[in-house]
Amino acid sequence: MKLFDIIKDANQNLLRNKLRSFLTILAIFIGSFSIISTSAIQAGVNNFIDSQVDSYGGDGYLAIVSKDSFDALEGLQGSMGSSSGPVEYDPDKIQTGMSPITEEQLDKLKKIDGIDADSIVEEKNISITYVTSDKTDKKYLIGAEALPPGNVKVDLEAGEQLDLRADEYQILLESKYVDALGFTNDEIVNNKIKLVVLDEYTHTEKTFEAKVKGIIAPGVVSMGQQYTNNKLADDIYEENTKYYPEEVKSQVFAVAANYDYEKYSAQEMKDKLEDIGLSAMTIEDIIGTIKSFFDVILTVFKIFGLIALLAAAIGIINTLFMSVQERTREIGLDKALGMSSKRVFFSFSLEAIMLGFWGSVVGIVMSMVIGNLANAAFHAPGAFLETFPTFQLVQYTIPDIIGVTVLIMTIAFISGTFPARQAAHKNPIDALRYE
Amino acid sequence: MSENVILSTHGLHKSYGKGDGRFEALRGVNLEIKQGESVAIIGKSGSGKSTLMHLLALLDKPTKGSIELDGENTSKLRQKQLNQLRNKKFGFVFQSFFMNANDTVLNNVILPLKIAGVRPGERRRKAMHALKIVGLDDKAKNKANDLSGGQKQRVCIARAIVNDPEIIFADEPTGNLDSVTGDRVEKILFDLNHKKGITLIIVTHDPDLANKCDRQIRIADGRVVNGKAVEDEDIVYAKKPPTYYTHDSGDTDADGMLDVLEEDA
Numbered sequence: 001m002k003l004f005d006i007i008k009d010a011n012q013n014l015l016r017n018k019l020r021s022f023l024t025i026l027a028i029f030i031g032s033f034s035i036i037s038t039s040a041i042q043a044g045v046n047n048f049i050d051s052q053v054d055s056y057g058g059d060g061y062l063a064i065v066s067k068d069s070f071d072a073l074e075g076l077q078g079s080m081g082s083s084s085g086p087v088e089y090d091p092d093k094i095q096t097g098m099s100p101i102t103e104e105q106l107d108k109l110k111k112i113d114g115i116d117a118d119s120i121v122e123e124k125n126i127s128i129t130y131v132t133s134d135k136t137d138k139k140y141l142i143g144a145e146a147l148p149p150g151n152v153k154v155d156l157e158a159g160e161q162l163d164l165r166a167d168e169y170q171i172l173l174e175s176k177y178v179d180a181l182g183f184t185n186d187e188i189v190n191n192k193i194k195l196v197v198l199d200e201y202t203h204t205e206k207t208f209e210a211k212v213k214g215i216i217a218p219g220v221v222s223m224g225q226q227y228t229n230n231k232l233a234d235d236i237y238e239e240n241t242k243y244y245p246e247e248v249k250s251q252v253f254a255v256a257a258n259y260d261y262e263k264y265s266a267q268e269m270k271d272k273l274e275d276i277g278l279s280a281m282t283i284e285d286i287i288g289t290i291k292s293f294f295d296v297i298l299t300v301f302k303i304f305g306l307i308a309l310l311a312a313a314i315g316i317i318n319t320l321f322m323s324v325q326e327r328t329r330e331i332g333l334d335k336a337l338g339m340s341s342k343r344v345f346f347s348f349s350l351e352a353i354m355l356g357f358w359g360s361v362v363g364i365v366m367s368m369v370i371g372n373l374a375n376a377a378f379h380a381p382g383a384f385l386e387t388f389p390t391f392q393l394v395q396y397t398i399p400d401i402i403g404v405t406v407l408i409m410t411i412a413f414i415s416g417t418f419p420a421r422q423a424a425h426k427n428p429i430d431a432l433r434y435e
Numbered sequence: 436m437s438e439n440v441i442l443s444t445h446g447l448h449k450s451y452g453k454g455d456g457r458f459e460a461l462r463g464v465n466l467e468i469k470q471g472e473s474v475a476i477i478g479k480s481g482s483g484k485s486t487l488m489h490l491l492a493l494l495d496k497p498t499k500g501s502i503e504l505d506g507e508n509t510s511k512l513r514q515k516q517l518n519q520l521r522n523k524k525f526g527f528v529f530q531s532f533f534m535n536a537n538d539t540v541l542n543n544v545i546l547p548l549k550i551a552g553v554r555p556g557e558r559r560r561k562a563m564h565a566l567k568i569v570g571l572d573d574k575a576k577n578k579a580n581d582l583s584g585g586q587k588q589r590v591c592i593a594r595a596i597v598n599d600p601e602i603i604f605a606d607e608p609t610g611n612l613d614s615v616t617g618d619r620v621e622k623i624l625f626d627l628n629h630k631k632g633i634t635l636i637i638v639t640h641d642p643d644l645a646n647k648c649d650r651q652i653r654i655a656d657g658r659v660v661n662g663k664a665v666e667d668e669d670i671v672y673a674k675k676p677p678t679y680y681t682h683d684s685g686d687t688d689a690d691g692m693l694d695v696l697e698e699d700a
């Protein structure tokens with residue numbers, strides 16, 4: 001018997017009991033739909049985060065804190081999860097248990113093989129009271145930070161990257177400020193805006209006139225932050241901290257540095273830093289936290305999908321058992337006329353696989369139709385993804401589609417083996433005597 | 436008609452069940468069937484006729500004893516070879532027309548060829564030829580279920596001969612038919628026997644049919660018994676009208692069928 005005949009027969013047998021086959025396929029469809037949809041959302045989110053990281057660059061970037069601070073941060077997070085008790089108060093440590101990086105550690109850091117000593121900068125939290133320009137009377141709140149050193153490239157809508165070591169004040173602005181400050185994209189690039197810092201004791205204002213080098217494209221990594229060059233950040237920080245006692249001002253809690261990522265792995269660098277009591281995070285580590293948050297949610301949905309598939313598998317077993325029962329005489333005839341048990345087994349298994357195939361195809365197609373409608377809806381004016389024109393929340397990848405189809409066909413095949421074995425073991429005589 | 440023995444059995448036993456429920460359906464059957472012969476297996480209900488036929492047709496295995504086909508002991512054959520033998524050498528006609536009722540007449544006849552893996556064009560041609568022999572080529576596209584009883588049995592005969600078998604096994608081929616239709620089916624079977632030399636093994640309660648065969652093998656309580664060819668106790672049917680042909684409307688007449696067979700020879 002030819003393979004083509006077997007496939008054709010399997011399809012015909014499914015069509016013989018249309019309603020039953022349809023209901024079984026419907027059950028499979030629910031599982032297939034939820035699994036492919038969550039995979040598509042996962043792919044979309046991960047892809048988006050990756051593209052943000054790529055556009056950001058950041059290869060070789062290390063965010064460094066003292067090991068004590070790192071442990072304290074972990075401890076704080078850990079205490080939320082109740083895995084360890086609260087962190088004890090230590091009068092020598094400031095704030096949340098952060099402890100500064102010592103001079104000695106900084107010296108050692110500069111000498112570590114692979115660390116670019118020139119790239120080391122102190123991470124400073126700067127605070128700007130408001131932003132305004134010559135073209136408007138309005139004042140807006142604004143957040144900014146110094147752009148991390150090295151190979152970072154901010155995704156820009158207009159203009160160009162910062163010159164970190166320039167002697168003038170430079171800033172990259174989010175596009176929402178362009179209009180508000182009375183400019184168009186073309187006008188604002190290389191024009192000046194006013195960053196104002198209020199002295200809370202004297203109630204006087206100090207204005208920093210910064211040149212806008214570029215407009216930041218919307219994205220997750222840059223969300224809510226403007227980037228300044230080093231000189232602007234240093235001077236605003238100086239203004240912010242001018243009343244601090246000298247010993248506090250000189251304390252360094254976090255630095256950023258570049259390492260030679262072509263020569264060393266991130267783990268090797270972390271180990272080296274560990275030796276001098278420092279802890280480091282790469283861009284991937286930071287992004288990884290966001291990703292794993294999404295992963296947890298989506299995994300839960302996937303598990304629901306798998307449970308639906310298990311229920312569908314029982315549906316397949318049930319459908320085929322009924323079918324074997326109904327076709328007892330037919331199977332007997334086939335076997336009397338010389339069909340081998342193997343073929344009988346194969347043709348019933350194939351029916352199961354077909355059910356799985358159609359269930360997954362229908363699920364995938366439906367999911368893709370709805371997913372594409374959703375993508376369009378999310379980007380409609382006023383919808384929450386309007387400002388991320390390149391972000392497809394739902395993304396179908398070929399490996400996902402093939403993977404889900406193969407997974408479901410495998411589950412269907414395994415379910416089908418039980419009734420298929422029963423059919424294959426039927427004795428032609430018993431089957432022919434069966435009324 | 437050649438005198439070669441095509442099938443023979445030696446001390447054939449068949450028992451069903453185990454322990455107390457054990458029942459011996461055949462208790463040592465010895466017989467020989469020659470190539471081209473037509474043989475009727477007769478006997479009371481429950482005597483073991485169907486059981487014997489299933490064993491001869493290699494559909495089942497004897498508990499004891501052996502069956503030789505063309506002088507070869509069949510107990511040595513593997514399942515795959517048995518399947519192929521049944522598919523290529525045997526044709527089956529069962530009492531309660533075993534067919535796939537929802538499929539077309541043509542597809543029902545094609546079944547053995549499909550199992551054998553014959554190409555679609557070829558198997559279509561052969562099936563149409565077989566349908567022509569039984570005079571149903573105009574019903575090829577009909578649903579098998581829509582046919583009359585006699586037509587169904589003729590479809591089964593077409594299916595039995597589609598693979599050019601050497602032996603046709605028929606279990607009560609006319610049992611469910613009225614006498615006229617029954618005669619028609621009988622005629623087709625005997626024509627195949629005479630013109631193509633196909634060996635016929637027919638299980639039957641019908642004394643007329645049994646008497647038309649070259650030889651009768653009587654089974655009683657699982658044994659072959661000698662005696663009168665057809666005993667009164669076998670005559671369970673009312674006396675039949677004389678055998679002649681009435682033409683069902685729309686069917687090809689019997690002479691037409693004979694022509695097809697003659698073209699073949």
Ligand SMILES: Nc1ncnc2c1ncn2[C@@H]1O[C@H](COP(=O)(O)OP(=O)(O)OP(=O)(O)O)[C@@H](O)[C@H]1O
Nearest residue numbers: 451452458460478479480481482483484485486487
């Ligand atoms: N699978 C089975 N299990 C148990 N007993 C069986 C089985 N098949 C047949 N028998 C018994 O074997 C005996 C012979 O059965 P068989 O079908 O060969 O009779 P038969 O001569 O064909 O009868 P009929 O003319 O009514 O068809 C019967 O008594 C029957 O009950």
Ligand SMILES: [Mg+2]
Nearest residue numbers: 484485486606
């Ligand atoms: Mg019987």
